[in-house]
Amino acid sequence: MTSKNLGNVLIRSDLNVPISNGTVLDNFRIKKSIEYIEELQNISSSVTFISHLGRPKGTEESLSLKPISDEMSKLLNQDVVFINNNLDEDIKNILKTKEKGIFLLENLRFNEGEIRNDEKFAKSLARPFDTYILDAFGASHREHASIVKIGDHLNSFQGPLMSKEIEELDKVLNVSNEDFTIILGGAKLSDKLALIKRLLPRINSLLIGGGMCFTFLKALGHNIGNSLCEDEFIESAKEILDSADGKKITLPIDFGVTKTIDSHARNDIQLSQFSDDDIGVDIGKETVNIFQEILSKSRTIFWNGPMGVFEVDEFSYGTKEITKAIAEMEVYSIVGGGDSVSAINKFSSLEKFNHVSTGGGASLEYLEGKALPGVNIYNQLII
Numbered sequence: 141m142t143s144k145n146l147g148n149v150l151i152r153s154d155l156n157v158p159i160s161n162g163t164v165l166d167n168f169r170i171k172k173s174i175e176y177i178e179e180l181q182n183i184s185s186s187v188t189f190i191s192h193l194g195r196p197k198g199t200e201e202s203l204s205l206k207p208i209s210d211e212m213s214k215l216l217n218q219d220v221v222f223i224n225n226n227l228d229e230d231i232k233n234i235l236k237t238k239e240k241g242i243f244l245l246e247n248l249r250f251n252e253g254e255i256r257n258d259e260k261f262a263k264s265l266a267r268p269f270d271t272y273i274l275d276a277f278g279a280s281h282r283e284h285a286s287i288v289k290i291g292d293h294l295n296s297f298q299g300p301l302m303s304k305e306i307e308e309l310d311k312v313l314n315v316s317n318e319d320f321t322i323i324l325g326g327a328k329l330s331d332k333l334a335l336i337k338r339l340l341p342r343i344n345s346l347l348i349g350g351g352m353c354f355t356f357l358k359a360l361g362h363n364i365g366n367s368l369c370e371d372e373f374i375e376s377a378k379e380i381l382d383s384a385d386g387k388k389i390t391l392p393i394d395f396g397v398t399k400t401i402d403s404h405a406r407n408d409i410q411l412s413q414f415s416d417d418d419i420g421v422d423i424g425k426e427t428v429n430i431f432q433e434i435l436s437k438s439r440t441i442f443w444n445g446p447m448g449v450f451e452v453d454e455f456s457y458g459t460k461e462i463t464k465a466i467a468e469m470e471v472y473s474i475v476g477g478g479d480s481v482s483a484i485n486k487f488s489s490l491e492k493f494n495h496v497s498t499g500g501g502a503s504l505e506y507l508e509g510k511a512l513p514g515v516n517i518y519n520q521l522i523i
């Protein structure tokens with residue numbers, strides 16, 4: 141739905157990005173959030189962004205959004221005015237100072253009313269504005285004031301980025317199993333268990349690498365040495381593997397191992413060769429070949445989580461090779477955010493993937509089938 145002039149627009153984005161010493165380390169979410177800013181400016185008097193950053197206890201200088209306004213100004217090549225609080229009586233007047241201006245308010249979580257989904261806070265936040273746009277898919281699983289309560293006070297819409305995220309994840313949920321492969325990695329099986337249970341019956345093949353593969357391998361009775369393992373989930377892993385759908389799962393057969401992660405020393409071994417003090421930190425060459433073969437026969441791929449401790453060069457081989465392989469394949473590729481995005485930035489480029497999600501936890505929860513408090517609660521804004 142569009143409107144001729146939206147007036148003063150308040151847009152809830154997910155600008156929760158890594159920052160160190162006042163410098164934004166990864167601007168992917170910021171870039172996605174400002175992608176259609178020109179179109180929005182054309183139909184509004186002013187555009188004001190709001191977001192949370194981290195989990196502050198009260199006001200924490202290191203979690204101020206100021207560096208984000210600097211990064212936005214750089215990317216847009218125009219001044220993004222930072223307003224260092226979010227309930228200033230004066231905000232309405234500040235908005236008038238700049239025709240078609242772009243503004244950013246301070247970290248929403250500096251006010252505790254935000255996470256309490258507080259009515260009074262939502263009302264005060266809304267006061268200077270005419271229109272609200274929810275475009276923060278990565279925060280849509282939170283029942284917070286800037287996502288939910290605020291909608292009671294303004295003419296509200298679901299933003300284009302948010303709608304695109306939902307559309308892409310729906311493709312994962314609706315794809316036919318003939319051609320669909322999911323590849324999962326990352327540290328913990330527990331984070332992805334519900335997703336596996338829900339999606340396994342719908343897909344053709346599930347490839348598992350990263351730290352989470354070791355809980356499955358232990359469930360099958362293999363010695364995994366000192367590798368990451370969630371013992372309390374071994375029974376769940378067994379149940380999945382024992383089920384008929386468990387036959388679709390492919391686990392690694394060779395590994396990069398080390399005695400201590402800090403040493404960066406790598407040794408390559410077969411699954412049967414684990415010593416008690418070996419830590420599996422990467423998938424090996426044969427596994428990469430097997431995974432690539434299966435991926436190449438797919439038409440749709442959903443990927444979430446690195447294949448090993450990819451932050452360390454010596455342990456990044458598997459993640460690098462899988463990233464490069466998917467990037468070059470003639471497939472429809474959807475990537476779940478977080479570390480997979482860092483891996484793509486490191487080893488390939490985001491443009492080579494069909495959809496890269498800005499939402500980490502939110503995309504997993506959506507795919508698990510949970511109803512997210514902020515999804516599809518407002519009319520779509522088409523611009």
Ligand code: AMP
Binds near residue numbers: 331444
């Ligand atoms: P997640 O947030 O669950 O996707 O996990 C990402 C993290 O998993 C990254 O920081 C990786 O270093 C880590 N990771 C991947 N493979 C392993 C492994 N084999 N052992 C320990 N950590 C791992």
